[in-house]
Amino acid sequence: MIFALVGRPNVGKSTLFNRLVGGRPALVHDTPGLTRDRRYGEVEYGRFRLDLIDTGGLDPEAEKGVIGAGTSRHARLAVAECDVVVMVIDAVAGLTPLDHEIASELRKSGRPIVVAANKVDSIRREVLAGDAFGLGIEPVIPVSAIHGRGIDDLLDAVLERAPVPPVPTPMPAETDAETEATIGSGQETGPEAAREERPVRIALVGKPNAGKSSILNRLVGTERALVHDEPGTTTDPVDTLLEIGDRTYLLVDTAGIRRRSRHGEDIEKLSVALARRQIERADVVVLVIDAAEGASEQDARLCGDAHEAGRAVVIAVNKSDLVRGATALREIHKKLRDELHFAGFAEAITVSALSGDGMDDLFSAIDRAAAEHRRRISTAELNRFFADVCETHPPPPQKSRAVHIHYLTQARAAPPTFVLWANHPELVSDSYRRFLINQLRARYGLRGTPVRITVRARRGHPKKPQRQGRPPNRPRPRNRRR
Ligand code: GDP
Ligand code: GDP
Numbered sequence: 001m002i003f004a005l006v007g008r009p010n011v012g013k014s015t016l017f018n019r020l021v022g023g024r025p026a027l028v029h030d031t032p033g034l035t036r037d038r039r040y041g042e043v044e045y046g047r048f049r050l051d052l053i054d055t056g057g058l059d060p061e062a063e064k065g066v067i068g069a070g071t072s073r074h075a076r077l078a079v080a081e082c083d084v085v086v087m088v089i090d091a092v093a094g095l096t097p098l099d100h101e102i103a104s105e106l107r108k109s110g111r112p113i114v115v116a117a118n119k120v121d122s123i124r125r126e127v128l129a130g131d132a133f134g135l136g137i138e139p140v141i142p143v144s145a146i147h148g149r150g151i152d153d154l155l156d157a158v159l160e161r162a163p164v165p166p167v168p169t170p171m172p173a174e175t176d177a178e179t180e181a182t183i184g185s186g187q188e189t190g191p192e193a194a195r196e197e198r199p200v201r202i203a204l205v206g207k208p209n210a211g212k213s214s215i216l217n218r219l220v221g222t223e224r225a226l227v228h229d230e231p232g233t234t235t236d237p238v239d240t241l242l243e244i245g246d247r248t249y250l251l252v253d254t255a256g257i258r259r260r261s262r263h264g265e266d267i268e269k270l271s272v273a274l275a276r277r278q279i280e281r282a283d284v285v286v287l288v289i290d291a292a293e294g295a296s297e298q299d300a301r302l303c304g305d306a307h308e309a310g311r312a313v314v315i316a317v318n319k320s321d322l323v324r325g326a327t328a329l330r331e332i333h334k335k336l337r338d339e340l341h342f343a344g345f346a347e348a349i350t351v352s353a354l355s356g357d358g359m360d361d362l363f364s365a366i367d368r369a370a371a372e373h374r375r376r377i378s379t380a381e382l383n384r385f386f387a388d389v390c391e392t393h394p395p396p397p398q399k400s401r402a403v404h405i406h407y408l409t410q411a412r413a414a415p416p417t418f419v420l421w422a423n424h425p426e427l428v429s430d431s432y433r434r435f436l437i438n439q440l441r442a443r444y445g446l447r448g449t450p451v452r453i454t455v456r457a458r459r460g461h462p463k464k465p466q467r468q469g470r471p472p473n474r475p476r477p478r479n480r481r482r
Helices: 013-021 060-064 073-081 097-109 123-135 151-161 176-185 190-197 212-220 254-281 297-308 326-339 341-345 359-373 379-390 430-444
Strands: 002-006 027-029 038-045 048-054 084-090 113-118 140-142 200-206 225-230 239-244 247-251 284-290 312-318 347-350 405-412 417-422 452-457
Touching (some): 002 013, 002 073, 013 048, 013 113, 013 151, 038 151, 038 254, 048 151, 048 254, 073 097, 084 097, 084 123, 084 151, 097 113, 097 123, 113 123, 113 151, 123 140, 140 151, 200 212, 200 254, 200 297, 200 359, 212 247, 212 254, 212 284, 212 312, 212 359, 254 297, 284 297, 284 359, 297 312, 297 341, 312 326, 312 341, 379 405, 379 430, 417 430, 430 452
Parallel strands (some): 084 113, 200 247, 200 284, 284 312, 417 452
Antiparallel strands (some): 027 038, 038 048, 225 239, 405 417
């Protein structure tokens, strides 16, 4: 489910975007010639994970210099891509001619629209939202992006209007209770277990002409595959659901992959933005590279984005039919390692979409990466690791202060995220964390997935690792929407 924020400048779209994505970094993409960046983010709401686009605004004035010139290409594309549009207005400033014009453009798009009357910072101001009914669009939800008022109402209204009901996405363990449950038992329970059951979400990304749509056709053309297109509100289906035996995969934004390959070079920039959104929505990112060309800077960036977003990565080295000989192929793989800094953890699979060679290997690598991405290491196992590695190689003292580490827990999966409890977290260096990550990989594999370690404070003397105990006090995550 994708929704977009549109509206004239200064109504508070950026502020609302930040509020909705809850402080997680947005993927910002600047598209030359357009008025402002278009940002993609992910909104976690109850059991749902929604994708959000901030268009930077339907800004007809800026584009053509006059009112009445029509919507910007930018926002039009975003509107075409989304399921529900949130039109943001400034309740304090009241409606302007530009708001009316934008509303009429949006009505033409045929998308469900929700009006967010922003800057209603207090109950007293709620009366101001009344003005918004003048647009003739309902519902009107009074919100305050700055103070977080009305945000849940807004999201409820968006969900109600979604043409396709969003699939509930189990969330990673976040509360103490959940963390405790999963850590304490060392078993796949609760949210994580449910996550196991949903299809593996796959994004195919890479430069135009690398062979993404050819690989897509091969994947969906696999014998035994049952294919359902997931309807979007655009004429193209958005995602493709693939069932092979008892496994299901969701290929995300297949419409985007096909569309891009039709238009070719001129929307290369835009394809990067789309790829970033695909990455946000995926569990496993398949980076498709043309073997004859090698990896470009753009590929390296996409790989970095996937890593940063915590997604598993598989590299598909495509068009291997054009490469003569095993030595040349080995050279290509070696060069890839140098060119893609973040890809050290990823498997690179040689394929040819043309001949179909390597497709089974690609599926296996995707399965492996997805499994490692969801991996949970039992507390008993982590205790052994702690004793062997952390205790025998503790972090060096910093500024003549001793750094005590207490124990290691796994806070969540997808990607595997560990918490190292220490007396002075600020004194645990990045290089020590990298050391631990490498040690975790050496022992448990974790191939294809990013691995994270965060360091948290715990006072007192180091204890033996606990099997059952409650994790040390830490602040409950604040409910960021209130
Ligand atoms: P955009 O151009 O639509 O993205 O608008 P911005 O998010 O940049 O906000 C424009 C201005 O409105 C900024 O000065 C914000 O601080 C302010 N603003 C945004 N949301 C609120 C709100 O809920 N209440 C108030 N009082 N001001 C807001
Ligand atoms: P996309 O833009 O990444 O979706 O790339 P396409 O799938 O449209 O492929 C771009 C071009 O590369 C097309 O002409 C394909 O026929 C060709 N192509 C794709 N895969 C292969 C392959 O494995 N071998 C060869 N020789 N050509 C390929």
